[in-house]
Amino acid sequence: MSEMLTSNLTNLQEALRPATLVAVSKTYPTEAIQKAYAIGQRDFGENKVQEMCDKAEQLPEDIRWHLIGHLQRNKVKYIVDFVHLIHSVDSLKLLKEIEKRAANAERTVNCLLQVHIAKEDTKFGLDEQELEQIAESTEVAKMQHVKICGLMGMATFTDNQAQVKSEFAYLKSLFDTLKMRNLNDVFDIKILSMGMSGDYQIAIEQGSNMVRIGSAIFGERN
Numbered sequence: 777m778s779e780m781l782t783s784n785l786t787n788l789q790e791a792l793r794p795a796t797l798v799a800v801s802k803t804y805p806t807e808a809i810q811k812a813y814a815i816g817q818r819d820f821g822e823n824k825v826q827e828m829c830d831k832a833e834q835l836p837e838d839i840r841w842h843l844i845g846h847l848q849r850n851k852v853k854y855i856v857d858f859v860h861l862i863h864s865v866d867s868l869k870l871l872k873e874i875e876k877r878a879a880n881a882e883r884t885v886n887c888l889l890q891v892h893i894a895k896e897d898t899k900f901g902l903d904e905q906e907l908e909q910i911a912e913s914t915e916v917a918k919m920q921h922v923k924i925c926g927l928m929g930m931a932t933f934t935d936n937q938a939q940v941k942s943e944f945a946y947l948k949s950l951f952d953t954l955k956m957r958n959l960n961d962v963f964d965i966k967i968l969s970m971g972m973s974g975d976y977q978i979a980i981e982q983g984s985n986m987v988r989i990g991s992a993i994f995g996e997r998n
């Protein structure tokens with residue numbers, strides 16, 4: 777099992793370069809993270825605040841923790857001191873809370889805006905109009921403790937590759953447009969987080985530069 781983890785991870789690190797590989801360690805024990813860490817992996821993703829805090833406490837300080845799951849405003853305070861990148865900013869209200877808590881912590885917190893690109897309506901994220909509201913917001917332009925580094929999205933869970941491809945292409949086009957606008961100092965658009973175990977190849981073809989992969993590294997989740 778542990779040899780499998782090592783070869784899965786090494787192959788992916790190689791195949792995905794220069795994109796950043798975020799190893800999604802949710803539900804897997806700290807031992808699995810330590811094995812990945814031992815062969816150089818530093819970026820890890822978690823979808824639950826409590827689990828990320830518990831693991832961060834037990835593991836080396838130079839791990840870069842990515843919060844990839846839905847984030848409730850009342851939980852921002854628990855991660856603001858150490859989180860490396862929040863992928864799942866899906867409202868202006870949440871961004872305002874991150875700004876407030878980051879100011880208290882005297883940090884700048886890196887964020888991605890999560891865009892809803894899937895057909896399923898269960899997945900969180902901004903629509904194009906809400907994205908535009910954040911881009912144009914004078915309130916956002918004044919923020920001193922958040923950096924908006926790019927976009928994140930999840931494609932529909934389907935075998936239809938053409939659909940997944942078109943959803944990723946759509947997100948890439950939003951990313952390119954936002955990047956070209958050079959809005960203000962709060963925006964430093966450079967990260968496009970898309971692709972998981974089942975669709976990372978399509979995501980990379982469509983211009984992703986950060987993929988979030990769990991089961992293809994650590995094995996099937998229970």
Ligand SMILES: *Cc1c(COP(=O)(O)O)cnc(C)c1O
Pocket residue numbers: 800802823844845930971972973974988989990991992
């Ligand atoms: C769980 C999860 C992943 C990784 O999923 P795998 O299919 O295990 O690669 C990626 N992104 C998000 C937001 C997730 O919740």
